[in-house]
Amino acid sequence: xxxxxxxxxxxxxxxxxxxxxxxxxxxxxxxxxxxxxxxxxxxxxxxxxxxxxxxxxxxxxxxxxxxxxxxxxxxxxxxxxxxxxxxxxxxxxxxxxxxxxxxxxxxxxxxxxxxxxxxxxxxxxxxxxxxxxxxxxxxxxxxxxxxxxxxx
Amino acid sequence: xxxxxxxxxxxxxxxxxxxxxxxxxxxxxxxxxxxxxxxxxxxxxxxxxxxxxxxxxxxxxxxxxxxxxxxxxxxxxxxxxxxxxxxxxxxxxxxxxxxxxxxxxxxxxxxxxxxxxxxxxx
Numbered sequence: 001x002x003x004x005x006x007x008x009x010x011x012x013x014x015x016x017x018x019x020x021x022x023x024x025x026x027x028x029x030x031x032x033x034x035x036x037x038x039x040x041x042x043x044x045x046x047x048x049x050x051x052x053x054x055x056x057x058x059x060x061x062x063x064x065x066x067x068x069x070x071x072x073x074x075x076x077x078x079x080x081x082x083x084x085x086x087x088x089x090x091x092x093x094x095x096x097x098x099x100x101x102x103x104x105x106x107x108x109x110x111x112x113x114x115x116x117x118x119x120x121x122x123x124x125x126x127x128x129x130x131x132x133x134x135x136x137x138x139x140x141x142x143x144x145x146x147x148x149x150x151x152x
Numbered sequence: 153x154x155x156x157x158x159x160x161x162x163x164x165x166x167x168x169x170x171x172x173x174x175x176x177x178x179x180x181x182x183x184x185x186x187x188x189x190x191x192x193x194x195x196x197x198x199x200x201x202x203x204x205x206x207x208x209x210x211x212x213x214x215x216x217x218x219x220x221x222x223x224x225x226x227x228x229x230x231x232x233x234x235x236x237x238x239x240x241x242x243x244x245x246x247x248x249x250x251x252x253x254x255x256x257x258x259x260x261x262x263x264x265x266x267x268x269x270x271x272x273x274x
Contacts, residue, residue, distance in 0.1 A: 041227045
């Protein structure tokens, strides 16, 4: 209850570590941005040139692209609401890559055309599979400061 | 698309990417070296754009989808610019790593562009 605090109210011992994690977080955000761009570009091409061939797969591509964009924005912004949005979108990505990845292996007929998540994101060097896990790890280590901790 | 030029471009992008990731992890902030390497990658992309526009006029046609090719090319051109702006705004070691990630991403995209242009001749 009477822990030593600095003027700003932050525990003095915990000031160095978050900076470092935040730094790595910047790289994470950049990679998310690149993936969002890649997914958006690919889905743009698919929808413009051959949407009729596989409406479901290409709609899924577009949805994935939007989710990646929202996740990138959510990671960049502070605050509890964005934090929750980040968890939801990144969770959705992990679910998507696992479900679609598995289905594309078990029943290739379901996804005859590539999506970002086909075969666990093979077309993207498996980055779609690794990234949500890294994202969740980062979120778990970077809870928003406001709200929590006051009662303790 | 000129094949040997594309391979040179690919090698430069990979080298610049590894250099920047290495410098960044070693704790260097963005310098003339890392920014210059990224700038070189960007200039080569602009040359590639000119080549892509001129090449079909001389009978060097793409075998794959031009729409897909240009989506890759335009996206690739935007990446180093975004990374460079980021590096100028936030001068930390992680910005150098990001420059490297950007250059490596460009390398992957250039390779895909080469495939689209040359491989799929159905």
